[in-house]
Amino acid sequence: MKIIENTLKLEIECWTDPGDYPSGAGGGPLASYDFVAGVDGNIVVELGAADWTSIINAYADVDMTTTKMVEAWVADSPGIQSDVPGLTVKKWCVEGLKGDRLELSVDEFEADAPEPPEREYSYEDEVERREARDRAVIWEEAD
Numbered sequence: 689m690k691i692i693e694n695t696l697k698l699e700i701e702c703w704t705d706p707g708d709y710p711s712g713a714g715g716g717p718l719a720s721y722d723f724v725a726g727v728d729g730n731i732v733v734e735l736g737a738a739d740w741t742s743i744i745n746a747y748a749d750v751d752m753t754t755t756k757m758v759e760a761w762v763a764d765s766p767g768i769q770s771d772v773p774g775l776t777v778k779k780w781c782v783e784g785l786k787g788d789r790l791e792l793s794v795d796e797f798e799a800d801a802p803e804p805p806e807r808e809y810s811y812e813d814e815v816e817r818r819e820a821r822d823r824a825v826i827w828e829e830a831d
Contacts, residue, residue: 689739689768692789695729696772700802724799727775733768735788755785762792774800 705718735743735758746764747757759782762768770777779796 689736690734691731691771692734693732694771696731696770696775696794697728698724698772698775698799698802699726699728701725722802724774724802727772727777727794727797727799730783730791730793731768731770733790733792735790740788755782758782758785758790762790768792770794774802 700722702720702722704720739761742765743757743761747760750757750760752760762780762782768777768780775794776798777794777796778798779794780792781795783791783793785791
């Protein structure tokens with residue numbers, strides 16, 4: 689099996705706490721965070737002679753169409769891996785079969801939470817922040 693095309697990408701969404709609780713619990717909203725909401729795209733794999741032999745040997749005695757045999761083979765074989773970092777596909781969905789090419793999308797998955805982006809440190813921003821803080825302290829002392 690050879691991957692011909694891979695357009696899989698993680699759909700990242702941000703959860704933000706509304707922070708509006710009738711009981712007044714908490715001192716404000718919780719920190720927001722990014723999470724993986726889904727997987728978009730698909731992969732196209734080319735089935736080789738060994739793959740077809742495996743499919744035929746496994747399902748030849750069952751009355752199935754070729755497409756159904758391939759769907760059953762995909763469901764039973766753990767060998768199809770995505771190369772998206774942090775993504776583990778639990779179940780593939782067969783979108784189409786044309787000749788030796790098989791198009792798959794992700795049906796069930798587990799994904800690691802995305803890493804938050806690193807804040808860029810700027811010396812100029814730090815100096816400006818400190819100067820603004822010092823000006824505020826001077827104004828407070830003058831009152």
